Amino acid sequence: MMKVVRQIFSIPGAARSAFGAAIVAVGVMTAASATAQTVTIGTTAQGSLGAALGAALAKVMDGRGMTLRAVPMGGPEVTIPLLNSGEIQFSLVSADLASLAASGRTVFEGNPQPNIRLVGHLVSFEAGWFVRADSDIMTMADLKGKRVSWGITQQRILEYWGRAQLATADLGEDDIVPVHATAAPAAVQDFMAGRSDAVVFTVGSGLVSQADAAVGGVRFVPLPDRDDRLDIITSIVPGTLIRQVTPNKRRPGVVTETPIMGSTLVLLASADTAPETVAAVTEALYTARDEFIAIHPAFNRMDLKTLAGKVPDLPAHDGAAGYYKANGITGE
Template identity: 35%
Template sequence: MTIKSLIAAAGLAVLGATPLAAQPLGIGTMGQGTSGYSMGAAIASVLAANGVDALVQPSTGTSAFLPLIDAGELDFGIVNALEIGEATAGEYAFEGRPLTNLRMAARLFPFRVGVFVRDDSPMQSVADLAGQRVTYGFTAQVTLNRVLEALMATEEVTADDIEQVLVPNVVRGADDFAAGNADAAFFAMGSGKVSEVDAAVGGVRFLPVSMDEDAVARMQAIVPQAYVQSVEPAANLTGVDEAMGVMSYDYVLVVGAHVPDDVVERAVNVLHENQEALTEAFANFSTMDPDAMYSDIGVDWHDGALSAYRAMGQAD
């Protein structure tokens, strides 16, 4: 199923199903071509097919759509574990303005990120980024600066060591890379945009991340929620040509406190029961564990979600 058909399906409930909300639930995501967008489109489609009318609503970045969820203007959002913690605590991009109406709805799956280069680039490791033109800044996704800095820290490379190509978000960074304005670009593995750039420039590959204990410790000193895992080449992982270590952290589904408990509970149950359909819509859901959708990351959970997880035996 294509993303275009996912979006069309996401706005409609299956014939005969009774929507649980008078208006479609809005799911905030990053822009088209990102993994976050693909996640949201898949979730919206599966929810809609099970009587929970939902529609994906892309934006320039999490810094833009999380305040809308907090204000009750959007219902759900796709973010990473770092972003939801910062938003609710009022830190970093949300300094002085904590978003107190955000709640956790579900842990989705490990999110793999990295820096890719052209196939013919002489760069072979993260250490080689020093002195190179690398996408950075991410004014609409400011948390990603820390993520990239943590990744580079595995080889003791800092933001001062690279030639910063300032971009508002990862999509613009990938475009600048394709246009020849950057030597390396930060992006999520498994994203449609990476495949697009791969075709445009004649091939890209991700730089491996060291799994050395000291390297991982340097990374986690900046982003404690991150970890390094080994991945194998796969059809949906453009730029991964051999087994390699990659930086990972969890992506989650968040929800506004304004969304009724019964709607959130039903949504959580639908996701729990439909991993196969989610995976058909977006292959990365194959790494989702339906029995580990609840985890304590220091952020309040929505009461409706808690009710579902207690019934499943995942939460006390």
């Protein structure tokens, strides 16, 4: 426990208080699990896609005799250091951020996390700026001079995603009116209360559905049609891509086919997590896809052919790599 306490002081700003709160939760679970052998997966905030998928994983593993507790802790600035120190056993983050954390870039500049390991690629996702459905903000350029969610201290990667998308319209922080929030749920609350005009968050997440119901409809703002837009976003958030997202009742805010920035959620484990524990979770992911889909439809996007795929700068966990090798799974 002491080794993670020392890490608090390497975390900037208000994220430090969230990290401290997570430590308290982990400390309680550690004491309780000394006899019960509880395994913990730290996820993003309640209402996020990561929290929902973590809960699904916990339910599936419970049916296989493993007590896996999904705990919403905030953003990856909170969960990844806990994973790196071995205080939690698993976490769900985007592939781009996992690579940046392992190599100590952008959000983790000067603070690499060398003890995180890749288990597998789960589901693709997209995240973009959304506004009220009746807003006059129709293009990314229309965000100039508007009040937008900014500086989310527990999930700073959202600011990088927001910056990348603004940059495709040649906009930067000086061109918008920042509305600061500590966490994504607070940013969405600001939006619903009329204190901001736009928020960047995940398509199909519970928080976007909540906002959609509260304000009478939301709409995602498309990336502009320019040849260099992928180069622009990847210069700010390496490893991301652009997907054409189509309307679906589970994707409020996508009213027509819309180009939105995307990545993939990956499951990580601590290097200290027992190989047999990781192998059991990996086996469930590979053999129980239908069970996962029955719990959450996002698992329809889990492609078993890419489950064992690589992430730059991030080694695979021995337990996952061993399972893939023994079963001839290449991820290619």
